[in-house]
Amino acid sequence: MKIRLEDISEEPTRKSFAATAEAVNDRLAEGRNEAEEFRLSEPLAVDVTYYRAGDDLYFSGTLATKLQASCARCLATYALPLDAPFQFVLVPEGSGPSELEPDRELEADDLALSFFSGPEIDLEPLCSEQAILALPTRALCREDCKGLCPSCGVDKNTAACECTGAAPDPRWAALRAWKPRASS
Ligand SMILES: [Zn+2]
Ligand SMILES: [Zn+2]
Numbered sequence: 019m020k021i022r023l024e025d026i027s028e029e030p031t032r033k034s035f036a037a038t039a040e041a042v043n044d045r046l047a048e049g050r051n052e053a054e055e056f057r058l059s060e061p062l063a064v065d066v067t068y069y070r071a072g073d074d075l076y077f078s079g080t081l082a083t084k085l086q087a088s089c090a091r092c093l094a095t096y097a098l099p100l101d102a103p104f105q106f107v108l109v110p111e112g113s114g115p116s117e118l119e120p121d122r123e124l125e126a127d128d129l130a131l132s133f134f135s136g137p138e139i140d141l142e143p144l145c146s147e148q149a150i151l152a153l154p155t156r157a158l159c160r161e162d163c164k165g166l167c168p169s170c171g172v173d174k175n176t177a178a179c180e181c182t183g184a185a186p187d188p189r190w191a192a193l194r195a196w197k198p199r200a201s202s
Contacts (some may be wrong), residue, residue, distance in 0.1 A: 020138045021068070023075075030069040030081075035141070036061040040082070042146045050148060055157040056098070060084045063144045073113070075139065078105035081149045087157040088175035091165030092173050102152035108139065 021034040039058035046056060068080035080103050087098040109132040130148070164174035169181040 020139045020140065021085075022138045024137075026068055026070045026075055026139075028070055030067050032065070032067045033177040034063070034065050036063050037146055038062075038140045039057045041071075041142060042083075042100075042149060045143070046120050046148045046150055054163060055088055055090065056153055057086050059086050059097075062146065062149050064141070066141065066145070073110050075108040075134065077108070077141075077144070078103070080104070081145060085153075087159075089159035089163055090156045092159060092175055093166065094159050094173070096159045098157070100149065100152060102149070104145070104152065106132065106144065106148065108132055108134040108144075111135040142149065 019033065021033075025031075030175060038061050042058050046058075047054075057143075064079060064081055066077055068075060068077045069105050070076070074121050080101065082101045083127075085094055085098040085100060090094050107130070109131060113133075115164045130151075159175075166172065167174055167179045167181050170179050172179040
């Protein structure tokens with residue numbers, strides 16, 4: 019969704035829109051998601067409120083979608099709902115942090131700060147980026163997932179195996195979690 023700068027006033031405006039799952043997934047694929055740990059299975063619903071303070075533009079709201087994630091330990095695919103608040107500030111390109119007043123440097127630490135140029139703001143990539151930032155650092159089907167046996171590959175959440183005698187080398191588990199997974 020694009021907003022013309024002239025339509026952003028000091029009076030907060032609230033809007034809702036959706037970014038397609040494909041658009042966000044393409045963005046995910048460009049970033050850290052090489053192993054396809056996360057994929058949106060529904061559009062990204064954005065509820066955003068924005069206003070201007072001088073030349074700076076403030077955005078905040080909520081993001082909601084559903085993802086398919088594949089567990090970094092056991093490789094199981096599971097549904098991951100995302101429902102997260104976000105906020106960011108856009109300042110005109112050319113106004114570097116050094117030009118910010120001291121109290122605004124503090125703000126910059128708390129709020130994601132980026133730059134804009136041109137006559138309009140495209141919210142879709144900005145909000146997609148916020149959604150990606152809101153994802154967990156690792157996909158885990160559950161906090162205490164036991165993962166796969168590094169020797170025989172059995173899913174230790176659902177079955178026991180005979181390999182317990184030999185202490186598994188943790189490096190194998192790391193390798194297993196690492197290797198690119200075929201999308202299922
Ligand atoms: Zn798991
Ligand atoms: Zn085993």
